[in-house]
Amino acid sequence: MITIEAKNVNCYFGDFHVLKNISFDVDKNNVVALIGPSGCGKSTFLRLFNRMNDHMEGVKIGGEILIDNMNIYDTSVCVEDLRKKVGMVFNMPNPFPKSIFENIAFGLKIKGYRDKAFIENRVVELLEMVSLWNEVKSKLKKPASVLNLGQQQRLCLARALSVEPEILLMDEPSAMLDPISTAKIEEIIHELKPFYTIVIVTHSMHQAARISDKTAFFNLGELVEFDTTTTIFTNPKNLITQNYITGRYG
């Protein structure tokens, strides 16, 4: 079942043609990795799915992006509701300068929950989902900045999950993390896979190979090749993809 469908998407920042005529679809409960050299437009593409590019200056978007068969750039779409459905984790761990508890309760309150006991239970559940509960249960009231970067990123992941999204967008979630923290994030992605559709931008091809079902290779604003991860990494059809995968280009 197709969850995200992009049809002939073009994107401009002023005169700069960032994304060129991209068509792309993601099946439900799949993990799709977007790879490609820096500045190829993969992050911009990712940010189209929750309309985070709307705030950029001089942005123009053409084509259609459908999520569950609804055009998300339609004027009738409520951006706030869309973003609750399509969560996002950024490359730099950026918990709010609030307590660990408050960071997650923030999302629950946005979702509309007011009952204190419910929020307290849900915070524990969410922290368990990102395997952070055992590490932070004694310091829930401490500011999130006492955590290390890997823990902060997992906290951000729990915060993103708190608004009950169906799709998770991850923009290089382990770019700032050490290998052990990265492994933990990847483990969590595996655990989340049955419940969420995940699109992840990554610079690490090993990561893409480890966690994704399908991989899309971007170059200079074009979607060069999009296929199952196995095919991309063992038998790419395009020469540029092959050169990038093998490290001869990029």
Place this chain on the structure above:
Amino acid sequence: MGYSNQNLQSIKPSKGSYFPLIKGVSLFLMFVFVAFILFVIIKGVAAFDWNLLLVDTRNSDQRFNFISALLGTCYLLIVSFIISVPVGLLGGFYYSGFFSNNKYLSYLKMLNRILSGVPSIIFGMFGMVIFVNRLGFGYSILAGSITLSLIAIPHVIKSTEEAIRSVDKTYIESSMALGASKIHTAIHVILPIAFPKILSGFFFTMARISGETAPLILTTATYMVTQLPASVFEPVVAIPHHVFLLARNGVENVQTLDLLYALSLVLLVIAVVVNIIVVVFKWRELNKK
């Protein structure tokens, strides 16, 4: 190991030939400043009398009353604060471009800059014509406070805008990505983070307007008032205004002169204390990270 002392000295940057001039001017200014402070302190301490501060003479007919002046300043600042906080906050948010960023904003910012440079006596005249006479507030706390707020507002909008702009964009982005509305983000993310800076901006501006005299002469009272005001529609005399009214008596009157010195000392102490509070506030904010 071939470095001699001379070699080490030779890498010192050249001070240039203008250096003695700069040094001279700086020393001269320092001397004037120190002399001024010492003058106020020596004369002030000599003339200082605790009765001036502590004895409640509000209901006597003694004309020189410090308590009423101090309370007058407090009333004016409190009402000005109440008026300028909402305007400053909303204006600061608007100017930061967070809610909407349109082409009028740069014109508005230019107007704001011009407004913050207007001499305060102009605001005083405006206040006298509009609030005192046209709106019928009379010479009163209300007329004076609104006039002071008008002087404060361009400054608090500017400082609030800067405080809001200094909030890390990633916090705003992650709040918006969770599906929070702009209002929710403003109240629950931006405001708590920018709060210390916003508050120190407000304090700084309040300290500034507490020294304003010209607009008060035209809006709060025309004569020495020692009665405590019963409402915001009654006249009041603030400390700088008090100094002005005393000084008008001239320097021949020795008693008045002594009072002036004492008052100046008190004003100086208040200014130093307020500034220390602001500095401590900023220092704490810097060291929180």
